[in-house]
Amino acid sequence: xxxxxxxDSKLILDPLADNNPITIQVLGIxxxxxxxxxxxxxxxxxxxVMFVMGVGNVVIALMRNIIPSKIRIIVQLVVVATLVIxxxxxxxxYAYTLSKExxxxxxxxxxxxxxxxxxxxxxxxxxxxxSFLDGIGNAAGYGxxxxxxxxxxxxxxxxxLFGFKVLGDPVEKTGLYALGYENNxxxxxxxxxLIVVGIIIWVQRSRNPALxxx
Amino acid sequence: MEHLELFFKSIFVDNMVFAYFLxxxxxxxxxxxxxxxxxxxxxxxxxxxxxxxxxWLLDQYILQEGALTxxxxxxxxxxxxxxxxxxxxxxxxxxxxxxxxxxxxxxxSLYNSLGIFLPLIAVNCAILGGSLFMQSREIAxxxxxxxxxxxxxxxxxxxxxxxxxxxxxxxxxSVPAPLRGLGITFIIxxxxxxxFMSFGGMLTGGDETEQKEDKAAAEIEIIKEEEADKSLADxxxxxx
Numbered sequence: 416x417x418x419x420x421x422x423d424s425k426l427i428l429d430p431l432a433d434n435n436p437i438t439i440q441v442l443g444i445x446x447x448x449x450x451x452x453x454x455x456x457x458x459x460x461x462x463x464v465m466f467v468m469g470v471g472n473v474v475i476a477l478m479r480n481i482i483p484s485k486i487r488i489i490v491q492l493v494v495v496a497t498l499v500i501x502x503x504x505x506x507x508x509y510a511y512t513l514s515k516e517x518x519x520x521x522x523x524x525x526x527x528x529x530x531x532x533x534x535x536x537x538x539x540x541x542x543x544x545x546s547f548l549d550g551i552g553n554a555a556g557y558g559x560x561x562x563x564x565x566x567x568x569x570x571x572x573x574x575x576l577f578g579f580k581v582l583g584d585p586v587e588k589t590g591l592y593a594l595g596y597e598n599n600x601x602x603x604x605x606x607x608x609l610i611v612v613g614i615i616i617w618v619q620r621s622r623n624p625a626l627x628x629x
Numbered sequence: 630m631e632h633l634e635l636f637f638k639s640i641f642v643d644n645m646v647f648a649y650f651l652x653x654x655x656x657x658x659x660x661x662x663x664x665x666x667x668x669x670x671x672x673x674x675x676x677x678x679x680x681x682x683x684x685w686l687l688d689q690y691i692l693q694e695g696a697l698t699x700x701x702x703x704x705x706x707x708x709x710x711x712x713x714x715x716x717x718x719x720x721x722x723x724x725x726x727x728x729x730x731x732x733x734x735x736x737x738s739l740y741n742s743l744g745i746f747l748p749l750i751a752v753n754c755a756i757l758g759g760s761l762f763m764q765s766r767e768i769a770x771x772x773x774x775x776x777x778x779x780x781x782x783x784x785x786x787x788x789x790x791x792x793x794x795x796x797x798x799x800x801x802x803s804v805p806a807p808l809r810g811l812g813i814t815f816i817i818x819x820x821x822x823x824x825f826m827s828f829g830g831m832l833t834g835g836d837e838t839e840q841k842e843d844k845a846a847a848e849i850e851i852i853k854e855e856e857a858d859k860s861l862a863d864x865x866x867x868x869x
Contacts, residue, residue, distance in 0.1 A: 441811060444653035445754040488751060489722050496715040504711060519761035522714050526754040528654040605648055606822035613808070613815030620807035627806050 430556030443529035457565030461558030472550035572602030641828035652755030666793035674782030681778030
């Protein structure tokens with residue numbers, strides 16, 4: 416951490432655990448749940464959000480003194496929308512099937528509350544470098560939850576990771592399936608995303624009782 | 630018939646909250662009390678009913694491939710659909726501001742109950758999601774687009790109303806401390822979503838592929854329903 420002062424590294428590390436955007440601040444749930452049935456889309460989503468947040472925070476921080484406060488929401492929306500269009504076009508060009516799979520949820524990064532929330536709370540009052548770190552940190556906190564949820568849902572739901580059959584072949588009954596293990600098809604259905612996130616919150620708050628709400 | 634099918638499908642089967650998790654942020658943040666939940670829910674229906682048809686017009690006459698032919702035959706090759714995100718969100722943001730001004734001017738009482746939620750709604754994913762789904766599902770007519778906006782708004786309204794009522798009651802039960810608040814709300818929403826999945830078998834019409842999907846989904850659901858009943862029964866036991 417030679418590059419970063421202690422205060423700066425806190426910006427990145429805090430959102431990873433005790434100030435996680437999903438489990439503590441309750442922001443950006445919408446897209447977090449819908450695309451986590453498999454690991455690959457979760458990771459693509461995490462990277463897309465990280466790009467949009469990092470760059471967006473810098474742009475807003477650079478413009479923070481010239482944006483009239485009355486129309487700042489519209490300015491923020493335009494900045495995010497532009498960045499999301501770039502992400503969407505890149506995905507369509509280089510990973511077409513994946514972009515079809517993510518369907519409208521790439522577009523919904525625009526209304527991802529984490530992004531607007533960080534613009535409002537941080538980038539409007541801080542310089543570009545610190546805002547960039549804050550953006551990357553929060554996007555990483557978001558990505559970590561996405562990847563955890565995606566990991567468990569794909570592993571337990573389909574018995575695969577990144578499409579590789581890590582638990583053996585369910586049709587030919589090899590690996591774990593030889594012992595009578597069955598995939599829990601329920602895990603790939605939407606409701607289980609909510610329950611998995613609920614369990615992550617449960618575990619996190621049990622480990623750190625300071626986070627418990629009354 | 631087409632209208633009726635879309636109406637019920639958007640409310641129950643493709644429920645914004647339970648099937649696509651749209652608008653979850655405000656759904657979780659504003660569902661502590663039934664009265665505020667009703668206000669926000671009504672505002673969502675209202676704004677969806679305005680923005681979805683409007684964005685349908687935009688999509689149909691400006692953004693789609695070949696949509697600009699009404700300007701002249703030389704525009705037939707233009708495809709502006711990559712601009713749809715920015716156009717949709719701009720329409721939504723301006724419409725929300727406009728609605729806020731109009732409501733404030735003409736109906737102060739409605740403004741008092743609805744007004745505080747309107748700015749929140751510009752960045753609600755349910756609103757943008759409504760327009761994006763309208764685009765990706767290629768809804769055919771303006772009437773259907775209006776129907777889609779209203780009915781998916783009603784679905785969202787139902788969801789937030791139900792969770793607010795449950796959260797008001799659950800305050801009196803002994804939820805494990807780390808789950809209190811957010812955690813238990815997630816899990817209850819998951820259970821409610823399982824319940825709503827059983828509406829999947831309600832669809833009758835549609836084309837053949839859709840029926841096939843429904844059949845497969847229905848088979849899974851029968852198994853799931855049993856589990857859902859069991860967990861719901863457990864849940865009510867806990868509440869009691």
